[in-house]
């Protein structure tokens with residue numbers, strides 16, 4: 001079943017098309033990632049799906065409800081973790097969750113049990129009674145994620161869930177996300193501009209300048225690049241180049257005193273290389289294609305171009321500043 | 325409907341809880357009324373007298389309660405700007421609750437805290453020579469609650485779209501202070517020039533202070549029924565505007 005169906009969804013801000021006729025479906029229970037540089041339109045798409053902004057045109061159906069005409073039903077079906085902080089620092093962790101549970105109609109005993117369960121999962125049980133303003137950035141982020149799924153939503157939206165966090169916390173957050181998928185059978189829609197993180201998704205849409213430029217599984221996207229890159233340096237590169245053609249059917253390029261070529265399964269290929277080549281091998285390196293390469297190939301730019309990298313730092317600073 | 329009541333309750337609960345937790349704010353909020361009563365009141369009282377047979381400090385007493393209610397209400401309404409600034413407003417606005425329950429919850433929380441804060445000023449009564457009976461106290465609390473409901477609703481309507489505190493400064497200087505001075509809290513409205521009287525007539529504070537004066541001192545300019553009717557009407561209109569302003573955004 002398709003839990004989210006989006007058709008030609010657009011959002012225009014004073015003549016600027018932030019999102020331009022995007023169409024995609026999200027299946028129930030999958031982790032769907034929106035990958036793109038700063039300003040690509042990720043947050044705007046999320047806001048439209050969450051009824052916080054009205055689309056300029058197009059249609060989106062979530063859990064069977066139209067995001068414009070049945071906003072309240074849509075809101076009941078979703079949990080949302082915003083890009084920017086949204087906790088009440090002057091309440092405790094428990095009170096923040098309690099507010100959320102009440103406002104989403106999780107009643108009485110069930111609410112208290114659920115709060116404990118959520119705190120357990122995000123490993124904050126021992127900080128239950130502490131004011132949120134005493135939390136670190138990573139703890140706040142975990143609490144926000146916990147709050148997002150407290151009321152048993154059908155879809156959990158995570159807008160840049162890991163931005164500005166250290167690698168350890170990022171891993172922990174990914175662990176929760178995978179647990180949620182399994183334990184709570186949640187559909188997860190997330191945005192990121194970390195390429196390595198996008199690999200955790202079941203499917204990824206690459207969005208650039210408001211348009212979806214690719215949509216597939218991470219493996220499929222990487223396959224479009226034509227496989228792993230092998231770089232070989234031998235005693236006699238000329239000879240090796242000929243041998244590659246005659247014995248293995250591979251046409252290599254000469255580059256900086258070595259030979260470069262692509263193969264589909266690099267790990268299995270390297271042993272064959274040693275067996276077949278007569279020229280003595282000095283070094284072999286194998287590079288797996290990353291989503292960075294995919295993005296580069298599709299858009300002709302690095303996702304973290306100078307401009308992008310700069311805004312990421314700015315973002316981190318903003319988050320830190322805001323979280324005081 | 326039941327969902328909405330639940331939502332109103334939660335919104336109310338959060339504000340009241342935070343008010344209650346901030347004891348230092350509750351105490352420091354008593355300094356201003358004390359300054360008005362004991363410095364301004366006694367000072368001016370040595371040269372001026374209130375209307376009729378009332379001493380100036382006594383005359384000011386209901387007005388100072390009104391002032392406390394006014395400032396607490398404004399503070400509550402402005403919590404919306406804080407909520408926006410620190411992001412919590414998004415959590416409220418994306419929830420499956422109606423915009424009216426957000427406004428009603430906030431307004432009720434504002435009037436609860438303003439009533440509590442105002443009731444603390446009643447403690448000064450013996451010091452300024454005002455006798456309070458239980459019925460007078462209860463009636464005053466009711467008026468404080470209603471007045472604050474009107475004022476908080478106006479404040480929410482004004483603050484709902486505000487992105488920063490610059491606008492708030494403007495509101496403080498151009499609305500709140502004149503509202504206070506033209507309410508009959510510090511000097512009677514009856515002796516003012518005509519144009520100022522006109523402003524006073526449209527000022528919800530004037531009716532609240534008038535009602536408090538009637539209850540506490542037995543002096544009046546309007547009838548109590550008129551006071552309450554105006555206060556309630558302002559509440560309804562301001563809440564309506566606040567809901568519309570909120571609905572406008574997403």
Ligand SMILES: Nc1ncnc2c1ncn2[C@@H]1O[C@H](COP(=O)(O)OP(=O)(O)OP(=O)(O)O)[C@@H](O)[C@H]1O
Nearest residue numbers: 013018036037038039040041042043044045083193
């Ligand atoms: N409220 C708004 N008014 C005007 N322009 C806006 C508004 N919100 C977003 N935009 C513009 O729309 C474009 C997409 O913004 P969006 O926030 O969706 O990007 P994003 O992909 O989430 O980027 P980031 O990685 O920085 O969060 C940007 O050019 C932005 O300036």
Ligand SMILES: [Mg+2]
Nearest residue numbers: 042043044083
């Ligand atoms: Mg964004």
